[in-house]
Amino acid sequence: MSEINPYEDYVFSLSDEQFSYLVQAVDKRIDSKLYGVTSFEEAALRYERKPVCPKCGSLSNHEDGYTPGGHKRYRCEDCSCSYTLLSDSIFNSAKISLHKLMSYIQLMSFNVPLQLLCEVLDISSNTSELWRKKIFETVNGYQDHLKLYGTIRIDETYLSDYSILHNQFEKRKRGLSKDLICIVTAIDSYKNMVAIISGHGKPSSKRIKDALESHITEGSTIIHDGDRSHNGLIKKLNCASKVYKADSKDPEYLKYMALINNMHGWLKRYIWRFIGMDINNLQSYLNWFIYLQRCRRDNEKWPKTERILRHLVLTDTRFTRKY
Ligand SMILES: [Zn+2]
Known part of the structure:
Protein backbone atom coordinates (compact mmCIF):
# COMPACT_ATOMS: atom_id res chain seq x y z
CA MET A 1 0.00 0.00 0.00
CA SER A 2 1.19 3.46 -0.81
CA GLU A 3 1.84 6.02 1.86
CA ILE A 4 -0.95 8.43 2.70
CA ASN A 5 -0.40 11.88 1.20
CA PRO A 6 -1.59 14.38 3.84
CA TYR A 7 -2.26 17.06 1.17
CA GLU A 8 -4.39 15.00 -1.17
CA ASP A 9 -7.80 15.68 0.39
CA TYR A 10 -6.89 19.32 0.79
CA VAL A 11 -5.88 19.72 -2.87
CA PHE A 12 -9.04 18.01 -4.09
CA SER A 13 -11.16 20.30 -1.94
CA LEU A 14 -9.85 23.47 -3.62
CA SER A 15 -11.83 25.42 -6.22
CA ASP A 16 -10.36 25.67 -9.74
CA GLU A 17 -9.18 29.20 -9.04
CA GLN A 18 -7.55 28.27 -5.74
CA PHE A 19 -5.95 25.30 -7.37
CA SER A 20 -4.40 27.40 -10.16
CA TYR A 21 -2.84 29.67 -7.50
CA LEU A 22 -1.48 26.59 -5.81
CA VAL A 23 0.05 25.36 -9.07
CA GLN A 24 1.68 28.76 -9.66
CA ALA A 25 3.16 28.69 -6.17
CA VAL A 26 4.43 25.12 -6.67
CA ASP A 27 6.01 26.10 -10.02
CA LYS A 28 7.77 29.03 -8.36
CA ARG A 29 9.13 26.82 -5.65
CA ILE A 30 10.48 24.40 -8.25
CA ASP A 31 12.11 27.28 -10.20
CA SER A 32 13.60 28.66 -7.02
CA LYS A 33 15.18 25.31 -6.27
CA LEU A 34 16.41 24.71 -9.83
CA TYR A 35 17.49 28.18 -10.89
CA SER A 87 13.11 46.87 -21.38
CA ASP A 88 15.76 46.06 -23.93
CA SER A 89 15.56 42.27 -23.61
CA ILE A 90 13.31 39.64 -25.16
CA PHE A 91 11.44 39.56 -21.83
CA ASN A 92 10.08 43.07 -22.20
CA SER A 93 6.35 42.78 -21.31
CA ALA A 94 6.56 38.99 -21.58
CA LYS A 95 3.34 37.26 -20.64
CA ILE A 96 4.74 33.76 -20.31
CA SER A 97 5.83 32.61 -16.84
CA LEU A 98 9.45 31.79 -16.06
CA HIS A 99 8.43 28.23 -15.31
CA LYS A 100 6.79 27.74 -18.70
CA LEU A 101 9.64 29.38 -20.56
CA MET A 102 12.21 27.17 -18.85
CA SER A 103 10.26 24.11 -19.98
CA TYR A 104 10.10 25.68 -23.43
CA ILE A 105 13.87 26.14 -23.50
CA GLN A 106 14.43 22.60 -22.33
CA LEU A 107 12.26 21.20 -25.11
CA MET A 108 13.70 23.60 -27.66
CA SER A 109 17.20 22.49 -26.82
CA PHE A 110 16.17 19.04 -28.03
CA ASN A 111 14.77 20.71 -31.14
CA VAL A 112 11.30 19.27 -30.77
CA PRO A 113 8.72 20.39 -33.37
CA LEU A 114 6.64 23.46 -32.57
CA GLN A 115 3.39 21.47 -32.46
CA LEU A 116 4.80 19.29 -29.73
CA LEU A 117 5.81 22.39 -27.75
CA CYS A 118 2.24 23.71 -28.01
CA GLU A 119 0.77 20.40 -26.97
CA VAL A 120 3.02 19.75 -23.99
CA LEU A 121 3.08 23.32 -22.64
CA ASP A 122 -0.52 24.16 -23.51
CA ILE A 123 0.39 27.32 -25.43
CA SER A 124 -0.92 28.66 -28.75
CA SER A 125 1.06 28.20 -31.96
CA ASN A 126 1.46 32.00 -32.17
CA THR A 127 3.05 32.13 -28.73
CA SER A 128 5.24 29.19 -29.54
CA GLU A 129 6.42 30.72 -32.81
CA LEU A 130 6.98 34.13 -31.23
CA TRP A 131 9.25 32.69 -28.53
CA ARG A 132 11.23 30.72 -31.00
CA LYS A 133 11.82 33.89 -33.03
CA LYS A 134 12.76 35.81 -29.89
CA ILE A 135 15.24 33.14 -28.82
CA PHE A 136 16.76 32.95 -32.31
CA GLU A 137 17.10 36.74 -32.20
CA THR A 138 19.46 36.41 -29.23
CA VAL A 139 21.89 34.24 -31.22
CA ASN A 140 21.94 36.57 -34.21
CA GLY A 141 25.57 37.12 -35.03
CA TYR A 142 26.52 34.54 -32.39
CA GLN A 143 29.09 32.93 -34.67
CA ASP A 144 30.65 36.25 -35.71
CA HIS A 145 33.21 36.27 -32.91
CA LEU A 146 33.96 32.54 -32.93
CA LYS A 147 37.53 31.79 -33.83
CA LEU A 148 38.94 28.30 -34.23
CA TYR A 149 42.58 27.45 -33.63
CA GLY A 150 45.13 24.65 -33.56
CA THR A 151 44.23 21.80 -35.86
CA ILE A 152 41.07 22.54 -37.79
CA ARG A 153 39.06 20.28 -40.02
CA ILE A 154 37.10 22.08 -42.77
CA ASP A 155 34.45 20.61 -45.02
CA GLU A 156 31.16 21.27 -46.77
CA THR A 157 27.77 19.68 -46.42
CA TYR A 158 24.70 20.18 -48.59
CA LEU A 159 21.01 20.59 -47.92
CA SER A 160 18.08 20.57 -50.31
CA ASP A 161 16.70 24.01 -50.88
CA TYR A 162 13.07 23.34 -50.07
CA SER A 163 12.01 26.71 -51.36
CA ILE A 164 13.11 25.54 -54.81
CA LEU A 165 11.75 22.02 -54.47
CA HIS A 166 8.38 23.42 -53.46
CA ASN A 167 8.09 25.71 -56.44
CA GLN A 168 6.34 23.62 -59.06
CA PHE A 169 6.42 26.33 -61.69
CA GLU A 170 10.15 26.62 -61.79
CA LYS A 171 11.81 23.93 -63.83
CA ARG A 172 14.30 21.87 -61.91
CA LYS A 173 17.79 22.78 -62.99
CA ARG A 174 19.97 20.09 -64.41
CA GLY A 175 22.74 18.92 -62.14
CA LEU A 176 21.40 18.51 -58.62
CA SER A 177 24.22 20.35 -56.96
CA LYS A 178 22.94 23.75 -58.12
CA ASP A 179 19.76 23.15 -56.15
CA LEU A 180 21.62 22.36 -52.97
CA ILE A 181 22.41 24.88 -50.29
CA CYS A 182 26.06 24.69 -49.33
CA ILE A 183 27.00 24.89 -45.65
CA VAL A 184 30.68 25.35 -44.96
CA THR A 185 31.72 23.80 -41.66
CA ALA A 186 34.84 23.89 -39.53
CA ILE A 187 35.68 22.20 -36.25
CA ASP A 188 38.88 22.29 -34.20
CA SER A 189 40.25 19.73 -31.77
CA TYR A 190 38.67 21.64 -28.85
CA LYS A 191 35.30 21.02 -30.51
CA ASN A 192 34.79 24.67 -31.33
CA MET A 193 32.74 24.77 -34.50
CA VAL A 194 31.16 27.06 -37.05
CA ALA A 195 28.55 26.41 -39.75
CA ILE A 196 28.08 29.12 -42.36
CA ILE A 197 25.72 29.18 -45.35
CA SER A 198 27.62 29.72 -48.56
CA GLY A 199 25.23 29.99 -51.49
CA HIS A 200 24.23 27.09 -53.72
CA GLY A 201 26.24 24.25 -55.17
CA LYS A 202 29.91 23.55 -54.87
CA PRO A 203 31.74 26.59 -53.46
CA SER A 204 34.49 28.56 -55.20
CA SER A 205 37.73 29.55 -53.54
CA LYS A 206 36.29 33.01 -52.87
CA ARG A 207 33.18 31.61 -51.20
CA ILE A 208 35.27 29.42 -48.89
CA LYS A 209 37.40 32.43 -47.99
CA ASP A 210 34.37 34.64 -47.34
CA ALA A 211 32.78 32.01 -45.12
CA LEU A 212 35.77 31.04 -43.00
CA GLU A 213 38.45 33.71 -43.10
CA SER A 214 37.29 35.52 -39.95
CA HIS A 215 36.83 32.25 -38.03
CA ILE A 216 40.27 30.74 -38.41
CA THR A 217 43.36 31.83 -36.53
CA GLU A 218 46.37 32.58 -38.71
CA GLY A 219 48.97 29.84 -38.81
CA SER A 220 46.59 27.02 -37.89
CA THR A 221 46.78 23.58 -39.46
CA ILE A 222 43.92 22.87 -41.85
CA ILE A 223 42.90 19.29 -42.43
CA HIS A 224 40.74 18.93 -45.55
CA ASP A 225 39.90 16.75 -48.52
CA GLY A 226 42.36 18.52 -50.80
CA ASP A 227 39.78 20.35 -52.90
CA ARG A 228 41.40 23.30 -54.69
CA SER A 229 38.74 25.69 -53.43
CA HIS A 230 40.36 25.48 -49.97
CA ASN A 231 43.76 26.70 -51.12
CA GLY A 232 42.97 30.42 -51.21
CA LEU A 233 41.95 30.41 -47.57
CA ILE A 234 44.93 28.34 -46.48
CA LYS A 235 47.36 30.64 -48.29
CA LYS A 236 45.77 33.86 -47.09
CA LEU A 237 46.00 32.80 -43.43
CA ASN A 238 49.44 31.18 -43.69
CA CYS A 239 47.99 27.89 -42.57
CA ALA A 240 49.60 24.50 -42.93
CA SER A 241 47.61 22.27 -45.24
CA LYS A 242 47.13 18.62 -44.46
CA VAL A 243 45.18 16.60 -46.97
CA TYR A 244 43.68 13.56 -45.35
CA LYS A 245 43.85 10.28 -47.08
CA ALA A 246 41.06 7.86 -46.38
CA ASP A 247 42.96 5.45 -44.18
CA SER A 248 40.96 3.50 -41.64
CA LYS A 249 44.17 2.52 -39.85
CA ASP A 250 45.32 6.09 -39.22
CA PRO A 251 43.97 7.08 -35.77
CA GLU A 252 44.21 10.81 -36.54
CA TYR A 253 42.21 10.42 -39.72
CA LEU A 254 39.56 8.43 -37.84
CA LYS A 255 39.38 11.00 -35.06
CA TYR A 256 38.76 13.91 -37.41
CA MET A 257 36.38 11.96 -39.60
CA ALA A 258 34.35 11.08 -36.52
CA LEU A 259 34.27 14.73 -35.39
CA ILE A 260 33.07 16.12 -38.68
CA ASN A 261 30.72 13.23 -39.47
CA ASN A 262 29.11 13.63 -36.07
CA MET A 263 28.68 17.32 -36.68
CA HIS A 264 27.21 16.87 -40.17
CA GLY A 265 24.93 14.10 -38.94
CA TRP A 266 23.65 16.29 -36.12
CA LEU A 267 23.26 19.23 -38.45
CA LYS A 268 21.18 17.29 -40.94
CA ARG A 269 18.97 15.70 -38.33
CA TYR A 270 18.53 19.12 -36.78
CA ILE A 271 17.70 21.00 -39.99
CA TRP A 272 15.25 18.30 -40.95
CA ARG A 273 13.00 19.58 -38.15
CA PHE A 274 12.58 22.82 -40.00
CA ILE A 275 11.25 21.46 -43.27
CA GLY A 276 8.63 23.85 -44.55
CA MET A 277 10.04 26.77 -42.58
CA ASP A 278 11.30 29.87 -44.34
CA ILE A 279 14.70 29.04 -45.75
CA ASN A 280 15.76 32.65 -45.17
CA ASN A 281 15.94 31.79 -41.48
CA LEU A 282 18.42 28.99 -42.06
CA GLN A 283 21.40 30.95 -40.73
CA SER A 284 19.44 31.59 -37.50
CA TYR A 285 18.88 27.85 -37.10
CA LEU A 286 22.57 27.25 -37.70
CA ASN A 287 23.51 29.88 -35.10
CA TRP A 288 21.22 28.24 -32.56
CA PHE A 289 22.66 24.84 -33.45
CA ILE A 290 26.22 26.04 -32.90
CA TYR A 291 25.20 27.75 -29.67
CA LEU A 292 23.64 24.51 -28.36
CA GLN A 293 26.67 22.47 -29.35
CA ARG A 294 28.75 24.81 -27.24
CA CYS A 295 26.38 24.51 -24.28
CA ARG A 296 26.50 20.72 -24.59
CA ARG A 297 30.26 20.73 -24.73
CA ASP A 298 30.48 22.74 -21.52
CA ASN A 299 27.55 21.04 -19.79
CA GLU A 300 29.64 19.81 -16.90
CA LYS A 301 30.88 23.27 -16.07
CA TRP A 302 27.54 24.94 -16.72
CA PRO A 303 24.14 23.28 -16.50
CA LYS A 304 22.65 23.78 -19.95
CA THR A 305 19.21 25.25 -19.21
CA GLU A 306 20.55 27.66 -16.62
CA ARG A 307 23.23 28.79 -19.03
CA ILE A 308 20.65 29.47 -21.73
CA LEU A 309 18.55 31.48 -19.25
CA ARG A 310 21.59 33.56 -18.36
CA HIS A 311 22.35 34.14 -22.03
CA LEU A 312 18.76 35.19 -22.79
CA VAL A 313 18.58 37.53 -19.81
CA LEU A 314 21.89 39.25 -20.60
CA THR A 315 21.33 39.72 -24.34
CA ASP A 316 20.14 43.12 -25.53
CA THR A 317 17.60 42.72 -28.25
CA ARG A 318 14.24 44.23 -28.71
CA PHE A 319 12.26 41.82 -30.75
CA THR A 320 9.84 43.56 -33.06
CA ARG A 321 7.18 41.61 -34.84
CA LYS A 322 7.78 41.70 -38.55
CA TYR A 323 4.76 40.52 -40.47
ZN1 LIG B 1 18.04 57.83 -22.03
Whole structure:
Protein backbone atom coordinates (compact mmCIF):
# COMPACT_ATOMS: atom_id res chain seq x y z
CA MET A 1 0.00 0.00 0.00
CA SER A 2 1.19 3.46 -0.81
CA GLU A 3 1.84 6.02 1.86
CA ILE A 4 -0.95 8.43 2.70
CA ASN A 5 -0.40 11.88 1.20
CA PRO A 6 -1.59 14.38 3.84
CA TYR A 7 -2.26 17.06 1.17
CA GLU A 8 -4.39 15.00 -1.17
CA ASP A 9 -7.80 15.68 0.39
CA TYR A 10 -6.89 19.32 0.79
CA VAL A 11 -5.88 19.72 -2.87
CA PHE A 12 -9.04 18.01 -4.09
CA SER A 13 -11.16 20.30 -1.94
CA LEU A 14 -9.85 23.47 -3.62
CA SER A 15 -11.83 25.42 -6.22
CA ASP A 16 -10.36 25.67 -9.74
CA GLU A 17 -9.18 29.20 -9.04
CA GLN A 18 -7.55 28.27 -5.74
CA PHE A 19 -5.95 25.30 -7.37
CA SER A 20 -4.40 27.40 -10.16
CA TYR A 21 -2.84 29.67 -7.50
CA LEU A 22 -1.48 26.59 -5.81
CA VAL A 23 0.05 25.36 -9.07
CA GLN A 24 1.68 28.76 -9.66
CA ALA A 25 3.16 28.69 -6.17
CA VAL A 26 4.43 25.12 -6.67
CA ASP A 27 6.01 26.10 -10.02
CA LYS A 28 7.77 29.03 -8.36
CA ARG A 29 9.13 26.82 -5.65
CA ILE A 30 10.48 24.40 -8.25
CA ASP A 31 12.11 27.28 -10.20
CA SER A 32 13.60 28.66 -7.02
CA LYS A 33 15.18 25.31 -6.27
CA LEU A 34 16.41 24.71 -9.83
CA TYR A 35 17.49 28.18 -10.89
CA GLY A 36 17.57 30.20 -7.67
CA VAL A 37 15.01 32.66 -9.09
CA THR A 38 11.24 32.79 -9.64
CA SER A 39 10.86 35.50 -12.32
CA PHE A 40 12.69 37.01 -15.30
CA GLU A 41 13.41 40.15 -13.28
CA GLU A 42 15.01 38.14 -10.48
CA ALA A 43 17.06 36.29 -13.08
CA ALA A 44 18.20 39.61 -14.55
CA LEU A 45 19.29 40.78 -11.09
CA ARG A 46 21.02 37.51 -10.31
CA TYR A 47 23.05 37.60 -13.52
CA GLU A 48 23.77 41.31 -13.02
CA ARG A 49 22.08 42.69 -16.06
CA LYS A 50 22.75 46.44 -16.21
CA PRO A 51 19.84 48.84 -16.50
CA VAL A 52 20.53 50.64 -19.78
CA CYS A 53 18.28 53.31 -21.26
CA PRO A 54 16.62 51.70 -24.31
CA LYS A 55 16.23 55.10 -25.95
CA CYS A 56 19.66 56.74 -25.66
CA GLY A 57 21.83 53.91 -24.31
CA SER A 58 22.87 55.87 -21.22
CA LEU A 59 23.86 54.02 -18.04
CA SER A 60 23.14 56.91 -15.67
CA ASN A 61 19.78 56.58 -14.01
CA HIS A 62 17.99 56.76 -10.70
CA GLU A 63 15.42 54.36 -9.32
CA ASP A 64 11.91 55.66 -9.76
CA GLY A 65 9.35 53.47 -7.96
CA TYR A 66 7.58 50.59 -9.63
CA THR A 67 5.59 50.02 -12.82
CA PRO A 68 1.89 49.01 -12.53
CA GLY A 69 3.12 45.46 -13.25
CA GLY A 70 5.32 45.62 -10.12
CA HIS A 71 8.68 45.94 -11.89
CA LYS A 72 11.37 48.25 -10.59
CA ARG A 73 11.44 51.42 -12.69
CA TYR A 74 14.50 53.42 -13.69
CA ARG A 75 14.59 57.02 -14.91
CA CYS A 76 17.33 58.01 -17.39
CA GLU A 77 19.45 60.98 -16.22
CA ASP A 78 20.17 61.97 -19.80
CA CYS A 79 16.86 61.75 -21.66
CA SER A 80 14.48 61.24 -18.68
CA CYS A 81 12.90 58.22 -20.35
CA SER A 82 11.62 55.59 -17.90
CA TYR A 83 12.35 51.92 -18.29
CA THR A 84 12.76 48.60 -16.48
CA LEU A 85 15.67 46.23 -16.21
CA LEU A 86 14.16 44.08 -18.97
CA SER A 87 13.11 46.87 -21.38
CA ASP A 88 15.76 46.06 -23.93
CA SER A 89 15.56 42.27 -23.61
CA ILE A 90 13.31 39.64 -25.16
CA PHE A 91 11.44 39.56 -21.83
CA ASN A 92 10.08 43.07 -22.20
CA SER A 93 6.35 42.78 -21.31
CA ALA A 94 6.56 38.99 -21.58
CA LYS A 95 3.34 37.26 -20.64
CA ILE A 96 4.74 33.76 -20.31
CA SER A 97 5.83 32.61 -16.84
CA LEU A 98 9.45 31.79 -16.06
CA HIS A 99 8.43 28.23 -15.31
CA LYS A 100 6.79 27.74 -18.70
CA LEU A 101 9.64 29.38 -20.56
CA MET A 102 12.21 27.17 -18.85
CA SER A 103 10.26 24.11 -19.98
CA TYR A 104 10.10 25.68 -23.43
CA ILE A 105 13.87 26.14 -23.50
CA GLN A 106 14.43 22.60 -22.33
CA LEU A 107 12.26 21.20 -25.11
CA MET A 108 13.70 23.60 -27.66
CA SER A 109 17.20 22.49 -26.82
CA PHE A 110 16.17 19.04 -28.03
CA ASN A 111 14.77 20.71 -31.14
CA VAL A 112 11.30 19.27 -30.77
CA PRO A 113 8.72 20.39 -33.37
CA LEU A 114 6.64 23.46 -32.57
CA GLN A 115 3.39 21.47 -32.46
CA LEU A 116 4.80 19.29 -29.73
CA LEU A 117 5.81 22.39 -27.75
CA CYS A 118 2.24 23.71 -28.01
CA GLU A 119 0.77 20.40 -26.97
CA VAL A 120 3.02 19.75 -23.99
CA LEU A 121 3.08 23.32 -22.64
CA ASP A 122 -0.52 24.16 -23.51
CA ILE A 123 0.39 27.32 -25.43
CA SER A 124 -0.92 28.66 -28.75
CA SER A 125 1.06 28.20 -31.96
CA ASN A 126 1.46 32.00 -32.17
CA THR A 127 3.05 32.13 -28.73
CA SER A 128 5.24 29.19 -29.54
CA GLU A 129 6.42 30.72 -32.81
CA LEU A 130 6.98 34.13 -31.23
CA TRP A 131 9.25 32.69 -28.53
CA ARG A 132 11.23 30.72 -31.00
CA LYS A 133 11.82 33.89 -33.03
CA LYS A 134 12.76 35.81 -29.89
CA ILE A 135 15.24 33.14 -28.82
CA PHE A 136 16.76 32.95 -32.31
CA GLU A 137 17.10 36.74 -32.20
CA THR A 138 19.46 36.41 -29.23
CA VAL A 139 21.89 34.24 -31.22
CA ASN A 140 21.94 36.57 -34.21
CA GLY A 141 25.57 37.12 -35.03
CA TYR A 142 26.52 34.54 -32.39
CA GLN A 143 29.09 32.93 -34.67
CA ASP A 144 30.65 36.25 -35.71
CA HIS A 145 33.21 36.27 -32.91
CA LEU A 146 33.96 32.54 -32.93
CA LYS A 147 37.53 31.79 -33.83
CA LEU A 148 38.94 28.30 -34.23
CA TYR A 149 42.58 27.45 -33.63
CA GLY A 150 45.13 24.65 -33.56
CA THR A 151 44.23 21.80 -35.86
CA ILE A 152 41.07 22.54 -37.79
CA ARG A 153 39.06 20.28 -40.02
CA ILE A 154 37.10 22.08 -42.77
CA ASP A 155 34.45 20.61 -45.02
CA GLU A 156 31.16 21.27 -46.77
CA THR A 157 27.77 19.68 -46.42
CA TYR A 158 24.70 20.18 -48.59
CA LEU A 159 21.01 20.59 -47.92
CA SER A 160 18.08 20.57 -50.31
CA ASP A 161 16.70 24.01 -50.88
CA TYR A 162 13.07 23.34 -50.07
CA SER A 163 12.01 26.71 -51.36
CA ILE A 164 13.11 25.54 -54.81
CA LEU A 165 11.75 22.02 -54.47
CA HIS A 166 8.38 23.42 -53.46
CA ASN A 167 8.09 25.71 -56.44
CA GLN A 168 6.34 23.62 -59.06
CA PHE A 169 6.42 26.33 -61.69
CA GLU A 170 10.15 26.62 -61.79
CA LYS A 171 11.81 23.93 -63.83
CA ARG A 172 14.30 21.87 -61.91
CA LYS A 173 17.79 22.78 -62.99
CA ARG A 174 19.97 20.09 -64.41
CA GLY A 175 22.74 18.92 -62.14
CA LEU A 176 21.40 18.51 -58.62
CA SER A 177 24.22 20.35 -56.96
CA LYS A 178 22.94 23.75 -58.12
CA ASP A 179 19.76 23.15 -56.15
CA LEU A 180 21.62 22.36 -52.97
CA ILE A 181 22.41 24.88 -50.29
CA CYS A 182 26.06 24.69 -49.33
CA ILE A 183 27.00 24.89 -45.65
CA VAL A 184 30.68 25.35 -44.96
CA THR A 185 31.72 23.80 -41.66
CA ALA A 186 34.84 23.89 -39.53
CA ILE A 187 35.68 22.20 -36.25
CA ASP A 188 38.88 22.29 -34.20
CA SER A 189 40.25 19.73 -31.77
CA TYR A 190 38.67 21.64 -28.85
CA LYS A 191 35.30 21.02 -30.51
CA ASN A 192 34.79 24.67 -31.33
CA MET A 193 32.74 24.77 -34.50
CA VAL A 194 31.16 27.06 -37.05
CA ALA A 195 28.55 26.41 -39.75
CA ILE A 196 28.08 29.12 -42.36
CA ILE A 197 25.72 29.18 -45.35
CA SER A 198 27.62 29.72 -48.56
CA GLY A 199 25.23 29.99 -51.49
CA HIS A 200 24.23 27.09 -53.72
CA GLY A 201 26.24 24.25 -55.17
CA LYS A 202 29.91 23.55 -54.87
CA PRO A 203 31.74 26.59 -53.46
CA SER A 204 34.49 28.56 -55.20
CA SER A 205 37.73 29.55 -53.54
CA LYS A 206 36.29 33.01 -52.87
CA ARG A 207 33.18 31.61 -51.20
CA ILE A 208 35.27 29.42 -48.89
CA LYS A 209 37.40 32.43 -47.99
CA ASP A 210 34.37 34.64 -47.34
CA ALA A 211 32.78 32.01 -45.12
CA LEU A 212 35.77 31.04 -43.00
CA GLU A 213 38.45 33.71 -43.10
CA SER A 214 37.29 35.52 -39.95
CA HIS A 215 36.83 32.25 -38.03
CA ILE A 216 40.27 30.74 -38.41
CA THR A 217 43.36 31.83 -36.53
CA GLU A 218 46.37 32.58 -38.71
CA GLY A 219 48.97 29.84 -38.81
CA SER A 220 46.59 27.02 -37.89
CA THR A 221 46.78 23.58 -39.46
CA ILE A 222 43.92 22.87 -41.85
CA ILE A 223 42.90 19.29 -42.43
CA HIS A 224 40.74 18.93 -45.55
CA ASP A 225 39.90 16.75 -48.52
CA GLY A 226 42.36 18.52 -50.80
CA ASP A 227 39.78 20.35 -52.90
CA ARG A 228 41.40 23.30 -54.69
CA SER A 229 38.74 25.69 -53.43
CA HIS A 230 40.36 25.48 -49.97
CA ASN A 231 43.76 26.70 -51.12
CA GLY A 232 42.97 30.42 -51.21
CA LEU A 233 41.95 30.41 -47.57
CA ILE A 234 44.93 28.34 -46.48
CA LYS A 235 47.36 30.64 -48.29
CA LYS A 236 45.77 33.86 -47.09
CA LEU A 237 46.00 32.80 -43.43
CA ASN A 238 49.44 31.18 -43.69
CA CYS A 239 47.99 27.89 -42.57
CA ALA A 240 49.60 24.50 -42.93
CA SER A 241 47.61 22.27 -45.24
CA LYS A 242 47.13 18.62 -44.46
CA VAL A 243 45.18 16.60 -46.97
CA TYR A 244 43.68 13.56 -45.35
CA LYS A 245 43.85 10.28 -47.08
CA ALA A 246 41.06 7.86 -46.38
CA ASP A 247 42.96 5.45 -44.18
CA SER A 248 40.96 3.50 -41.64
CA LYS A 249 44.17 2.52 -39.85
CA ASP A 250 45.32 6.09 -39.22
CA PRO A 251 43.97 7.08 -35.77
CA GLU A 252 44.21 10.81 -36.54
CA TYR A 253 42.21 10.42 -39.72
CA LEU A 254 39.56 8.43 -37.84
CA LYS A 255 39.38 11.00 -35.06
CA TYR A 256 38.76 13.91 -37.41
CA MET A 257 36.38 11.96 -39.60
CA ALA A 258 34.35 11.08 -36.52
CA LEU A 259 34.27 14.73 -35.39
CA ILE A 260 33.07 16.12 -38.68
CA ASN A 261 30.72 13.23 -39.47
CA ASN A 262 29.11 13.63 -36.07
CA MET A 263 28.68 17.32 -36.68
CA HIS A 264 27.21 16.87 -40.17
CA GLY A 265 24.93 14.10 -38.94
CA TRP A 266 23.65 16.29 -36.12
CA LEU A 267 23.26 19.23 -38.45
CA LYS A 268 21.18 17.29 -40.94
CA ARG A 269 18.97 15.70 -38.33
CA TYR A 270 18.53 19.12 -36.78
CA ILE A 271 17.70 21.00 -39.99
CA TRP A 272 15.25 18.30 -40.95
CA ARG A 273 13.00 19.58 -38.15
CA PHE A 274 12.58 22.82 -40.00
CA ILE A 275 11.25 21.46 -43.27
CA GLY A 276 8.63 23.85 -44.55
CA MET A 277 10.04 26.77 -42.58
CA ASP A 278 11.30 29.87 -44.34
CA ILE A 279 14.70 29.04 -45.75
CA ASN A 280 15.76 32.65 -45.17
CA ASN A 281 15.94 31.79 -41.48
CA LEU A 282 18.42 28.99 -42.06
CA GLN A 283 21.40 30.95 -40.73
CA SER A 284 19.44 31.59 -37.50
CA TYR A 285 18.88 27.85 -37.10
CA LEU A 286 22.57 27.25 -37.70
CA ASN A 287 23.51 29.88 -35.10
CA TRP A 288 21.22 28.24 -32.56
CA PHE A 289 22.66 24.84 -33.45
CA ILE A 290 26.22 26.04 -32.90
CA TYR A 291 25.20 27.75 -29.67
CA LEU A 292 23.64 24.51 -28.36
CA GLN A 293 26.67 22.47 -29.35
CA ARG A 294 28.75 24.81 -27.24
CA CYS A 295 26.38 24.51 -24.28
CA ARG A 296 26.50 20.72 -24.59
CA ARG A 297 30.26 20.73 -24.73
CA ASP A 298 30.48 22.74 -21.52
CA ASN A 299 27.55 21.04 -19.79
CA GLU A 300 29.64 19.81 -16.90
CA LYS A 301 30.88 23.27 -16.07
CA TRP A 302 27.54 24.94 -16.72
CA PRO A 303 24.14 23.28 -16.50
CA LYS A 304 22.65 23.78 -19.95
CA THR A 305 19.21 25.25 -19.21
CA GLU A 306 20.55 27.66 -16.62
CA ARG A 307 23.23 28.79 -19.03
CA ILE A 308 20.65 29.47 -21.73
CA LEU A 309 18.55 31.48 -19.25
CA ARG A 310 21.59 33.56 -18.36
CA HIS A 311 22.35 34.14 -22.03
CA LEU A 312 18.76 35.19 -22.79
CA VAL A 313 18.58 37.53 -19.81
CA LEU A 314 21.89 39.25 -20.60
CA THR A 315 21.33 39.72 -24.34
CA ASP A 316 20.14 43.12 -25.53
CA THR A 317 17.60 42.72 -28.25
CA ARG A 318 14.24 44.23 -28.71
CA PHE A 319 12.26 41.82 -30.75
CA THR A 320 9.84 43.56 -33.06
CA ARG A 321 7.18 41.61 -34.84
CA LYS A 322 7.78 41.70 -38.55
CA TYR A 323 4.76 40.52 -40.47
ZN1 LIG B 1 18.04 57.83 -22.03
